Amino acid sequence: MTGMLDGGTVLTSADGESVRVIDMLGAGGQGEVYRVATDAGERALKWYYPACATPQQESIVRELVERGLDDNRFLWPTAFVPSGTEAFGYLMDLRPDRFKGLPDLFRRRLRTTPRALLTAALYTVEAYQALHSRGIAYRDISWGNIFFDPSTGDVLVCDNDNAVVEGHSTGISGTMEFMAPELVRGDAQASPGTQSDLHSLSVLLFMLLMNHHPLKGRAELEIRCLDEAAEKRLYGKQPVFVFDPVDTSNSPDPVEQSTVLHTWAAAPAALQDLFTHNFTVGLHQPTARVRESQWRDALRSVLDAVVDCADCGRQNMTQPAEPTAGTCWSCGSPLVLPPRLSITTPLPRSERHIRLRRAARVHEHHLAPEPARHDYGDATLVAELTEHPSKPGKFGLANRSSVTWSGTRSDGSSQEIAPGQTVPLRAGLRLDLGGAQAAVHAK
Incomplete structure (x- = not known):
């Protein structure tokens, strides 16, 4: 040693x-x-x-x-x-072996799925939100401090020894690629805190989902020597989003940076709109940056709207609650949307929309208006889409909770669904899931 x-x-x-x-x-x-x-x-x-x-x-x-x-x-x-x-x-504590570093993801050494990446993004947002709610700023959010399980999306935040109480001026300001522009420039009165964390978090989310840095387009390729002065210009003095709808001077090079063109095209508007806001308006107005709650809601809704391509089986992100979808990012075949389960929570009412893809699941957080934490693990399972054991192609919603549901079919007839029982899946079915109301829609 x-x-x-x-x-x-x-x-x-x-x-x-x-x-x-x-x-x-x-x-x-x-x-x-x-x-x-x-x-x-x-x-x-x-x-x-x-x-x-x-x-x-x-x-x-x-x-x-x-x-x-x-x-x-x-x-x-x-x-x-x-x-x-x-x-x-x-x-x-020691880091369990199942958690892998993001550099391995960016170098394509890990096998994962869009669902796992979206889950990791959601869990990452909630982890930093938990810190911020306690008045703690992390100040060094970057790809080097997050590890994730490529199978489940579980995350683990390491190197927490730079987190300080909001307003504390000692310690580091962050990693240049992830630092807020005002910190890179060294603006008067600018200091690392939750507002700058929101920029760093957005950069991390973009890299996690798009496999590319949001400010590295043609402008980076034109830099002959990426020294500190060049980095300050790229990330602080003249930052331009690679998909800025107005300023296209830093658009991705179609040959050298083709990956981000494909990953961006595969992302639904629910995510594109937040990234665009944060890396245009948010670059210059720290108080206008996307909040953790906005990321949380968008990531959850997109995660619940992931569907499988009927031809190649690859997972695709779709726009939540939309009646139509585009084509598969992998094979180009038209996507066929499965039925949608809409859930209305108790007061204060919120709506959740879950695409009932094969083996789709409903969790406790789907039934809560303001869940303290999202958890897609087995321990929080409430309902699960299952296929009839003797009738292939016939599906039902299995009650995995501890309470009996009441259901109303489209013809007005009713039934009780006890824990462990399954109700056949049909459009027009309405369910009381123990306080939360659910309805099955064809699209």
Whole structure:
């Protein structure tokens, strides 16, 4: 093991826990991460480089440990670990192997799906929203700090040692590619906080869903030396969205940057409109940037509107609640929309629209007007589209909840659907899902 700490080194955390170094897991811009043995089992230890082990950083880490965050989407600092010198670090949970870095996604080393990417985007938005709701600004949202499960879309936010209480002026300002233009330019009175986080978050979402940076078009290709001055011009002084509807000077090159042309064309208007607003108006007006709640609602609605191509089976994003769809991004065949389940929540009423694709699911958050958190996992399953075991092509909605539903067919007749039972899927069917009202539409 080559690093600042040797294997077998024993340290003691500030709360008295023994910490024995096992091996080094990796290194980053601020320090190295080690696998360590503690009284509570194996953990991870981030150990700062001498240049980064400043009194300011120590103060930030100690405050984060004291504040705590009981949220499984974050590898939060749980204990401060000093040494006999000025060096220090902190303990956090180990990152499970199923979580992969975004660089592997951008280099196309991971197999994933549009549904998983949309889920990851939604979960990422809600993770940072959880921080902002506690008055904490992350300040370094970038592709290097998010890991995701390419199968499920679950996310894990790492490197949380730069998050500070809103208004705190110490520490870093972020990674240049993700920094808000006002921070790149060094505008007077501009400082990293939740408003600049909203820009960084939008850049991250664009890269996650479009596999490209929103400000890297022809202008980047014309730069001979991408030094700091060039980066400041690209991201701060003269930023132009690659799909700016008015200024086309930075449009993607059709040969060198063809990927983003295809991914953008495959995105529905619900997402295109938010990205366009954020990277035109939002570039110059920080207070007008898209809020987390807007991203959350749009991402959920698009995720619930994903359909499978009948010819090639590939997943396609469609515009929520629209009666028609375009063609498959993969094979070009016309998309056939499956039936739609519309759900009206209890007060304050909200509408959800779910395309009943094969194995479609309804979750607890679909029935809540203002869900605290979206969760597409098995534990929150309420209903599931199933195929009749002896009649292929006949589908029904299975009750996976713990309450009995009441249903009304299109002819006015009614029935009860107990937990575990299935109601045949027909247009005009209306259901009471225990407070939330649902209806099946042909399109």
